[in-house]
Amino acid sequence: MIGLGMNQRLTDQLAHCECCPRKCGVDRLAGGTGFCRIAGGAQIAHTGLHHGEEPPISGTRGSGTIFFAGCNLRCVFCQNYQISQEFQSSQTRTLTTDDLTDEMLRLADAGAHNINLVSPSHVVFQAADAIVAAKAKGLSIPIVYNSNGYDSVNALRQVRGLVDIYLPDIKYLSNDSGRRYSGASDYADLIPDVLREMLDQVGHLELDDHGIARRGLLVRHLVLPGGAADSRRCLAFLAELSPATHVSIMSQYSPQYRAARYPEINRPLTAREYEEVTEYALELGLENAFIQELDSRHRYLPDFDRDRPFE
Numbered sequence: 001m002i003g004l005g006m007n008q009r010l011t012d013q014l015a016h017c018e019c020c021p022r023k024c025g026v027d028r029l030a031g032g033t034g035f036c037r038i039a040g041g042a043q044i045a046h047t048g049l050h051h052g053e054e055p056p057i058s059g060t061r062g063s064g065t066i067f068f069a070g071c072n073l074r075c076v077f078c079q080n081y082q083i084s085q086e087f088q089s090s091q092t093r094t095l096t097t098d099d100l101t102d103e104m105l106r107l108a109d110a111g112a113h114n115i116n117l118v119s120p121s122h123v124v125f126q127a128a129d130a131i132v133a134a135k136a137k138g139l140s141i142p143i144v145y146n147s148n149g150y151d152s153v154n155a156l157r158q159v160r161g162l163v164d165i166y167l168p169d170i171k172y173l174s175n176d177s178g179r180r181y182s183g184a185s186d187y188a189d190l191i192p193d194v195l196r197e198m199l200d201q202v203g204h205l206e207l208d209d210h211g212i213a214r215r216g217l218l219v220r221h222l223v224l225p226g227g228a229a230d231s232r233r234c235l236a237f238l239a240e241l242s243p244a245t246h247v248s249i250m251s252q253y254s255p256q257y258r259a260a261r262y263p264e265i266n267r268p269l270t271a272r273e274y275e276e277v278t279e280y281a282l283e284l285g286l287e288n289a290f291i292q293e294l295d296s297r298h299r300y301l302p303d304f305d306r307d308r309p310f311e
């Protein structure tokens, strides 16, 4: 791994990896891999201007997405499974810190409203080094940390000040669901503190005069078929965190990847199920909620076999 351009903090973190809650303890610098299956160098599967995020993130010119390969969860319904689990994209490549820095600057030059790090939890320190370098070279647009929520609070504290917008999921508040659907039996135990830390760092979502996000927390919740009870728990927690929390309630569930093995989620969401959840959010006083059209699910399904996965 010599030549990846790493600084001392990064090498220390990767020599005994506890970058995320898995705490695998492997030496990623020596080529070792843990649950995420990514060694010392961050791998990216796709970069580009993306128009499918929430309006304050995509804006008019697009969000500058950097999709990392690998993941520290194994969601059986993952719509990005080609790059998170199967490493199928022909565009996947391992980057040095300098390469990652250059990608950020290139996306900014292309007009991106922000740099959107997609699934960064297992490469948080590699990304942090590149952010520092890119800011030193003049990068001034917001950094978006777009994660599954299965993050290490300790790692987040170490990157405090580098991230402008946190865009995490709250997938479940049930450890049974976390274990069954994502291979993380402590997801529900950990996500509350992760979200508290993120809110403490960046505060509530702030928009500029054009409605583009410049700072803050925007939490995503994907409603699962038959999952109304857990959706209610997630939303109640967000309301308790603060009724001003911005939440994106997503209807785009589609039974992808291994969902067919789980009969209870092997179907699309119904309109009634989605309405029940969104109505409950309003009952809770969560007025900063983004709501999708139910027929949007096909629009959001990427195919990373294509050069342009979202078209």
Ligand code: SF4
Pocket: 017, 018, 019, 020, 021, 022, 023, 024, 025, 026, 033, 034, 035, 036, 037, 038, 072, 121, 122, 123
């Ligand atoms: S980042 Fe990867 S190797 Fe490190 S603790 Fe998490 S899953 Fe394990």
